[in-house]
Amino acid sequence: MHVDMKECSSLQAGHPFRQRCAHSAYSHARLQQEAPVFLLLLDCVWQLWRQFPLALGFSEALLLRLATEAYASDYGTFLCSSHQERCALGVTDNTHCLFRALLRPGERDCYSNPLYEPTELAIWPSVHPQALQLWRGGLGQLGVGLAQKLRKQYGIDNVILSDIKKPSHHVFTSGPFVYADVLDYKHLRELIVNYRVTWLIHYSALLSAVGEANMAQAREINIRGLHNVLDLALENCLRLFVPSTIGAFGPSSPRDPTPDLCVQRPQTIYGVSKVHGELMGEYLHHKCGLDFRCLRYPGVISVSAPPGGGTTDYAVQIFHDALTTGHHECYLRPDTRLPMMHISDCHRATIEFMQAPESQLSLRTYNIAAMSFTPEEVAQEIRKHVPHLKVTYKPDVVRQKIADSWPMRFDDTNARRDWGWASAFKLEELVSDILRSIRDKRTTDGLPAS
Numbered sequence: 512m513h514v515d516m517k518e519c520s521s522l523q524a525g526h527p528f529r530q531r532c533a534h535s536a537y538s539h540a541r542l543q544q545e546a547p548v549f550l551l552l553l554d555c556v557w558q559l560w561r562q563f564p565l566a567l568g569f570s571e572a573l574l575l576r577l578a579t580e581a582y583a584s585d586y587g588t589f590l591c592s593s594h595q596e597r598c599a600l601g602v603t604d605n606t607h608c609l610f611r612a613l614l615r616p617g618e619r620d621c622y623s624n625p626l627y628e629p630t631e632l633a634i635w636p637s638v639h640p641q642a643l644q645l646w647r648g649g650l651g652q653l654g655v656g657l658a659q660k661l662r663k664q665y666g667i668d669n670v671i672l673s674d675i676k677k678p679s680h681h682v683f684t685s686g687p688f689v690y691a692d693v694l695d696y697k698h699l700r701e702l703i704v705n706y707r708v709t710w711l712i713h714y715s716a717l718l719s720a721v722g723e724a725n726m727a728q729a730r731e732i733n734i735r736g737l738h739n740v741l742d743l744a745l746e747n748c749l750r751l752f753v754p755s756t757i758g759a760f761g762p763s764s765p766r767d768p769t770p771d772l773c774v775q776r777p778q779t780i781y782g783v784s785k786v787h788g789e790l791m792g793e794y795l796h797h798k799c800g801l802d803f804r805c806l807r808y809p810g811v812i813s814v815s816a817p818p819g820g821g822t823t824d825y826a827v828q829i830f831h832d833a834l835t836t837g838h839h840e841c842y843l844r845p846d847t848r849l850p851m852m853h854i855s856d857c858h859r860a861t862i863e864f865m866q867a868p869e870s871q872l873s874l875r876t877y878n879i880a881a882m883s884f885t886p887e888e889v890a891q892e893i894r895k896h897v898p899h900l901k902v903t904y905k906p907d908v909v910r911q912k913i914a915d916s917w918p919m920r921f922d923d924t925n926a927r928r929d930w931g932w933a934s935a936f937k938l939e940e941l942v943s944d945i946l947r948s949i950r951d952k953r954t955t956d957g958l959p960a961s
């Protein structure tokens with residue numbers, strides 16, 4: 512079976528996308544008309560794709576792209592609720608078509624299935640519950656970029672990237688990639704032994720907002736997964752890096768500034784699991800000599816991959832909105848101050864910290880800081896480049912509550928003193944760099960740049 516992407520556009524004519532996907536996938540406010548019908552359709556196609564890996568001409572990446580675009584898109588393909596409405600508003604004349612973009616040679620290669628074998632025979636999928644699997648997808652916001660930087664320093668073949676999700680064509684061809692589930696202890700051990708691993712950077716986690724919506728899964732991945740990694744690091748004498756976060760603090764911590772050592776009573780499963788990680792790592796360092804290293808990252812701002820469901824995600828989305836619709840609806844209050852960092856500072860801090868001699872480290876868990884801003888302040892800075900940006904505020908109860916319990920500013924004196932940490936990006940540089948990167952990417956993709 513082969514699906515021509517153009518055929519998919521007939522689906523858009525007959526489906527009320529505006530009503531069904533009115534809010535972002537992470538929104539907690541639901542309208543009556545809202546329903547993940549399109550997502551369910553994509554899931555059905557994915558179940559077919561998994562049961563018949565040779566039968567479909569496209570890859571899982573295409574389904575993930577469509578799922579993302581249905582909720583937030585640079586294209587007009589999923590606008591409005593009917594064909595009539597689309598014609599009346601001139602959507603086809605005034606916007607770009609996603610499917611046409613996906614058919615360009617470079618894009619097409621990323622989304623085609625290399626195993627595809629056309630057949631005239633009908634396929635009969637099994638609908639037994641045992642035959643259906645949970646669908647996950649997409650690699651992490653931070654991992655891919657860090658692997659790229661490490662490969663530049665240590666050689667492509669010396670850095671192995673792993674995840675439970677299928678990598679994009681680009682990631683798969685840019686260096687070694689293996690499937691590894693942090694919950695599968697035996698398989699992780701096999702990989703560590705076979706690849707003669709010496710450093711382990713453990714990024715797998717469910718982030719704050721997603722974790723709150725899936726408490727049991729967050730506990731499993733963030734705590735049981737961490738224990739597997741700690742045991743393996745100990746057993747194989749690895750240097751282990753585990754990131755922590757501003758979310759490891761709670762409302763009873765000093766918030767402005769927050770020092771390295773103070774009360775930590777977070778109110779999310781994400782925060783609780785991160786404090787657990789910090790304490791277990793430090794305990795095993797003192798008791799058994801484990802070379803455990805942990806940095807508490809602020810909210811990280813990047814454009815290369817979509818954010819993974821954290822509370823600071825607005826600070827990424829606002830840049831895209833500024834250059835597309837010119838309007839950003841913020842799920843936090845305008846005065847919500849949080850520590851933030853450019854992704855290249857985050858990667859550099861991680862590498863410098865991993866390279867620091869043990870003798871320089873007076874702590875095993877450090878805060879790192881770069882800047883701290885509110886939605887209003889970042890919007891003001893963006894308006895210096897995009898004067899027409901309009902921001903409206905519709906605080907989301909869950910995310911606002913999380914943000915109100917987090918540090919407003921990080922004190923990173925110890926990191927600066929012990930291993931020479933210094934950030935390169937302040938708000939001004941961050942804003943112009945992120946806007947430039949998004950503009951460049953849009954130009955490469957053949958989209959209008961502002």
Ligand SMILES: NC(=O)c1ccc[n+]([C@@H]2O[C@H](COP(=O)([O-])OP(=O)(O)OC[C@H]3O[C@@H](n4cnc5c(N)ncnc54)[C@H](O)[C@@H]3O)[C@@H](O)[C@H]2O)c1
Binds near residue numbers: 691692736755757812
């Ligand atoms: N992004 C930020 O702003 C930020 C801030 C502070 C700390 N951190 C920490 O940095 C780390 C990476 O963050 P991110 O933004 O890249 O997160 P992300 O959600 O984008 O990526 C997490 C990755 O973990 C993978 N994963 C989930 N379950 C897994 C399993 N069972 N086995 C193996 N992999 C699994 C996912 O597939 C995903 O690719 C996390 O530990 C996070 O807590 C991130």
